[in-house]
Structure formats: structure tokens, C-alpha cells
Amino acid sequence: xxxxxxxxxxxxxxxxxxxxxxxxxxxxxxxxxxxxxxxxxxxxxxxxxxxxxxxxxxxxxxxxxxxxxxxxxxxxxxxxxxxxxxxxxxxxxxxxxxxxxxxxxxxxxxxxxxxxxxxxxxxxxxxxxxxxxxxxxxxxxxxxxxxxxxxxxxxxxxxxxxxxxxxxxxxxxxxxxxxxxxxxxxxxxxxxxxxxxxxxxxxxxxxxxxxxxxxxxxxxxxxxxxxxxxxxxxxxxxxxxxxxxxxxxxxxxxxxxxxxxxxxxxxxxxxxxxxxxxxxxxxxxxxxxxxxxxxxxxxxxxxxxxxxxxxxxxx
Amino acid sequence: xxxxxxxxxxxxxxxxxxxxxxxxxxxxxxxxxxxxxxxxxxxxxxxxxxxxxxxxxxxxxxxxxxxxxxxxxxxxxxxxxxxxxxxxxxxxxxxxxxxxxxxxxxxxxxxxxxxxxxxxxxxxxxxxxxxxxxxxxxxxxxxxxxxxxxxxxxxxxxxxxxxxxxxxxxxxxxxxxxxxxxxxxxxxxxxxxxxxxxxxxxxxxxxxxxxxxxxxxxxxxxxxxxxxxxxxxx
Numbered sequence: 001x002x003x004x005x006x007x008x009x010x011x012x013x014x015x016x017x018x019x020x021x022x023x024x025x026x027x028x029x030x031x032x033x034x035x036x037x038x039x040x041x042x043x044x045x046x047x048x049x050x051x052x053x054x055x056x057x058x059x060x061x062x063x064x065x066x067x068x069x070x071x072x073x074x075x076x077x078x079x080x081x082x083x084x085x086x087x088x089x090x091x092x093x094x095x096x097x098x099x100x101x102x103x104x105x106x107x108x109x110x111x112x113x114x115x116x117x118x119x120x121x122x123x124x125x126x127x128x129x130x131x132x133x134x135x136x137x138x139x140x141x142x143x144x145x146x147x148x149x150x151x152x153x154x155x156x157x158x159x160x161x162x163x164x165x166x167x168x169x170x171x172x173x174x175x176x177x178x179x180x181x182x183x184x185x186x187x188x189x190x191x192x193x194x195x196x197x198x199x200x201x202x203x204x205x206x207x208x209x210x211x212x213x214x215x216x217x218x219x220x221x222x223x224x225x226x227x228x229x230x231x232x233x234x235x236x237x238x239x240x241x242x243x244x245x246x247x248x249x250x251x252x253x254x255x256x257x258x259x260x261x262x263x264x265x266x267x268x269x270x271x272x273x274x275x276x277x278x279x280x281x282x283x284x285x286x287x288x289x290x291x292x293x294x295x296x297x298x299x300x301x302x303x304x305x306x307x308x309x310x311x312x313x314x315x
Numbered sequence: 316x317x318x319x320x321x322x323x324x325x326x327x328x329x330x331x332x333x334x335x336x337x338x339x340x341x342x343x344x345x346x347x348x349x350x351x352x353x354x355x356x357x358x359x360x361x362x363x364x365x366x367x368x369x370x371x372x373x374x375x376x377x378x379x380x381x382x383x384x385x386x387x388x389x390x391x392x393x394x395x396x397x398x399x400x401x402x403x404x405x406x407x408x409x410x411x412x413x414x415x416x417x418x419x420x421x422x423x424x425x426x427x428x429x430x431x432x433x434x435x436x437x438x439x440x441x442x443x444x445x446x447x448x449x450x451x452x453x454x455x456x457x458x459x460x461x462x463x464x465x466x467x468x469x470x471x472x473x474x475x476x477x478x479x480x481x482x483x484x485x486x487x488x489x490x491x492x493x494x495x496x497x498x499x500x501x502x503x504x505x506x507x508x509x510x511x512x513x514x515x516x517x518x519x520x521x522x523x524x525x526x527x528x529x530x531x532x533x534x535x536x537x538x539x540x541x542x543x544x545x546x547x548x549x
Contacts, residue, residue: 070473111483113365113366113367113369113372113381114372114381115369115372115381132381133382134375134380134381134382134384134385135382135385135386136366136385136465137465137468137469138366138483140468140469140479141468141476141479141480141482141483146473146476149469150468150469152469155382155385155386248476248480249480250480250481250483250484251480251483253484254483254484254487258484258487258488258491259367259368262367262487262491262494263368265491265495266491266494266495266498269495269498269499270498273498273499273502276427276502276507277502277506277507280427280428280429281429282429282506282507282508282509283429283431283507283508283509283528284429284509284527285509285510285521285523285524285527285528286431286432286523286526286527287334287523288333288334288522288523288526292526294530294534
């Protein structure tokens with residue numbers, strides 16, 4: 001990594017220890033979204049559009065704060081609102097910033113057939129390289145979070161980059177920078193995980209949210225966007241966050257066992273045909289025998305008999 | 316033509332020149348349709364294999380790159396399907412599996428060993444060819460249905476995502492079946508069986524060819540009684 005070029009291990013003529021030697025730097029980045037302190041202001045949406053150069057999309061009205069049903073190819077960051085009535089009859093407005101989760105085991109990448117159209121960086125960012133995208137849409141099938149979105153005119157698929165262009169030069173993602181309540185945090189995965197767990201514990205002990213917890217689903221190997229939820233047992237309440245997201249089993253089956261079975265069958269078939277040719281050769285055309293008749297059968301004796309009967313019948 | 320054939324074969328014996336006489340096996344329309352199907356399938360195979368394996372992605376480059384392959388693959392799929400459905404319309408009668416085929420099926424080991432003289436006589440198409448045809452026919456229906464779901468996958472709402480999951484699996488599995496059928500078809504018709512490949516180019520086979528490989532059909536064409544008169548004529 002680039003840090004290796006600035007990290008010293010020996011210094012000539014230097015008294016004492018090498019400064020920074022043995023430093024163990026964590027490359028894994030993480031975005032923490034604390035849904036309990038989100039106010040639904042949508043500043044993160046605006047920042048995302050501005051940084052990435054997109055304009056506002058047409059909104060829809062569905063009797064709630066929800067401005068559009070889901071993210072779009074040019075709208076990568078959307079707050080999902082849910083007016084949730086709790087068991088005691090009180091109402092909660094649940095708000096979750098929806099965007100790419102940057103899975104450690106990304107379904108989009110597993111499903112993608114195009115060379116280098118999706119890459120995963122050592123810092124955990126999963127990024128689409130649109131110049132290599134062929135627009136097949138398999139990533140949309142592989143993703144358990146409904147994130148990659150297709151743009152028909154360009155026939156390319158787009159999604160949140162976790163501001164890879166900002167993070168790679170030491171800046172935090174645009175959404176993080178815009179958040180006015182501090183519900184968005186950005187740092188290393190371990191720092192964010194620790195902060196999230198601290199906040200969840202605080203919610204459980206001080207705020208009466210018994211089921212508060214952190215959403216960092218194991219099914220996709222953990223994610224580089226994690227949530228603090230008041231009710232971690234029911235993530236579906238937060239705009240359909242899947243409880244146990246996994247790469248769909250049909251994609252797994254298609255990309256691994258079926259692939260090897262199919263490859264083996266194709267190669268085996270070609271080899272089998274070559275062996276057949278070497279063992280049995282060509283099917284030759286036989287000259288029609290003089291005594292050939294429609295009722296001649298395969299058995300030689302029977303053939304003769306039938307030929308005789310045939311002749312007799314005609315004469 | 317049939318009458319003529321009868322008059323020429325009135326004597327029971329066949330001389331060498333009669334062995335080499337031509338019989339029409341495929342009409343011009345059938346041949347053109349076959350090669351439309353064959354070329355569109357070749358394109359589908361190349362682009363499909365490119366999407367199938369990263370080690371074969373270069374196949375997409377051969378036919379214009381990954382994006383072009385993704386754009387045209389569905390359209391070539393429609394061309395192939397149209398070609399196949401025309402074949403179905405023309406040949407469905409010839410492709411019906413009857414008792415003669417069931418008898419022939421029992422002798423498949425002899426067929427594999429090229430001991431064709433041990434086989435019961437067959438009509439225009441043998442049981443293997445019929446299985447090939449119906450295999451491709453039903454595969455194309457499944458490929459078409461799953462293919463449409465993959466073609467316009469972005470229009471499927473999230474609540475119908477199971478359609479995508481089913482489509483990727485069905486499309487790949489069924490395509491593999493067609494690859495197996497295709498390989499056998501190409502091997503048998505272009506390599507294994509003498510005179511078959513040319514018949515799909517110029518439309519003719521020799522009398523001896525027809526007598527050797529499709530005896531019931533041969534006697535149909537030359538106008539003699541069928542070896543098995545009970546066979547239903549389509």
C-alpha cells in the first residue's frame with residue numbers, strides 16, 4: 001500500500017527507536033449510519049448529488065416523506081422513511097440512509113461477467129468501473145440490497161462509490177461531510193464498529209431500546225456501511241433492510257457448481273466424441289444390394305427369406 | 316418425381332449408377348433456414364460462453380466487444396427462435412416419435428458402434444435426430460422465457476427478484492443442454508455420417524445414403540411400400 005512508502009523501518013545513524021516502527025495501520029474504511037439520530041433532512045442526498053455531478057430526479061408522492069421509492073442510477077443515496085407503530089401504540093418515524101453497503105463478499109462482483117467492471121479495493125470499497133460495464137444487469141441479480149441501477153441510454157449500471165475519489169485522497173465521503181446531526185461517521189471499520197456498539201449499548205441502557213444493536217450482516221461477510229438500529233431484531237422496518245442478506249443461492253449455484261459441472265460436461269463431451277471417432281470411425285454409406293426390398297430386415301437370414309418371399313410375391 | 320423414381324427402380328436390382336442418383340433431402344427454404352439458425356446459434360454460443368466464463372470473455376471481443384455482445388445476444392436469440400419455430404411448423408409431423416422410433420431407440424448401442432445394418436429402418440429422421448429437435452425446441456422455449464427476464468432485468472421490480480434468480484439459473488443450465496446437443500449434432504452431421512453435411516448445403520443425398528440411413532424414408536421417396544405399413548404418415 002502507499003503508506004508502506006512512508007513508513008520507516010531503519011534509519012541510519014539514528015539514536016533510539018525508529019519512529020512509527022511496528023505501526024499497524026488499518027486500511028478498512030467504514031461508514032457508520034446512526035439511524036437513531038437521523039432527522040431525515042436529506043443533506044446527505046444533496047451532498048451526494050453535488051459531489052457526483054447529478055441533478056435532482058423527479059420525485060413521487062406516496063403520502064409520506066418518501067420522495068422516491070428507491071435509489072436510482074443517478075441517485076445513489078436515499079433516505080428510506082417508515083412510519084412505524086410500535087406495540088404500545090406510539091409512533092416512530094424510522095429513517096435510514098440507503099446506499100451501497102460495500103459488502104466484504106459482494107454479490108454484484110460475484111455475478112458480474114465483464115472483466116474488471118466491478119473491483120473491490122483493500123480498504124473495502126466496492127466500485128463499478130463503468131468503462132468496462134457491458135450492461136448485462138447481472139449485478140442487479142447478485143445484490144441482496146437492491147442497489148445497482150441500470151441507465152438505459154448508456155446501458156451501464158451505477159451505484160454509490162463510497163466516494164472512492166474522495167477517500168483515496170484522504171477526504172471523508174460527501175454524505176458524511178454534509179450530515180448536520182452527526183449521525184454519519186466515517187473511519188476505520190474497527191473504530192466504527194466500536195463506536196456503533198457503544199451507541200447501541202447506550203440506547204439499550206439509557207434510552208429504553210432493549211433491542212438496539214448494530215447491523216453488520218455476516219451473510220455477506222460484513223459490510224463497510226454499518227447501521228445502529230433501535231430495533232436490530234427487525235431491520236426490515238427500516239425501509240426493507242434485509243434481516244439476513246446473502247448472495248442469492250441461485251447466483252451461487254450458477255457461478256460455482258453449475259459452472260464446473262458445465263465446463264466438465266463440455267470438455268468431456270468433446271473428448272468423448274473424439275474418442276468415438278477414433279474407436280468407431282465414420283458411418284459409411286452402403287451400396288444398395290441387388291436384392292434390397294422394403295421389407296428386408298437387419299437379420300441376414302431373415303433378410304434372405306424376406307427377399308425370397310418378396311420375389312415370389314411379385315412373380 | 317415419385318412416379319419417375321418408381322419407373323426407374325422397377326427392377327429389384329440396383330446398379331452402381333442408381334446408388335449415386337440424387338434424392339432431394341432438404342428444400343432450399345429448409346437449408347436457408349438451417350443456416351440462419353446455425354449462424355445465429357454460433358453467435359449466441361460465442362457471446363453466451365463469453366458471459367459464462369472469464370476465461371472465454373475474449374470470445375466477446377471477437378464479435379465486437381462485451382457491450383455489443385450484450386446488446387445483440389437477445390436479438391440473435393429472437394432470430395434463432397424464429398428459425399426454430401419455422402422448423403417446428405415445417406417438420407413437426409416428421410418429428411413425431413412413433414413405435415418405429417421406440418424400436419430404434421433400443422438399438423442405440425448398435426448405432427453408437429456404427430453397426431447401422433442392425434438397426435430397424437427409420438423414416439426421414441431417426442430417433443436421435445428427433446430427440447435433438449425436441450431437445451432444442453423445449454430448450455429454446457425456456458431460453459426465450461428466461462432470456463426476456465434477463466434482457467429487461469432492470470424493469471423487474473424488487474418484489475419480483477425471484478424471477479431474476481430463476482432466470483440466471485435456467486438460462487445457463489438450459490444453454491448447457493443446447494451446447495451438448497449442438498456438439499453432438501455438429502459431430503454427427505459434419506463429421507461422423509458420410510454425405511450428411513453436403514445435403515444441408517446442396518439439398519441432395521444419394522439413393523445409397525438414403526437406403527443406408529433412412530430406409531423407410533427412402534422407400535417413401537422412391538414410391539415403394541413402406542417397410543412398416545402401420546407407421547402413421549404425417
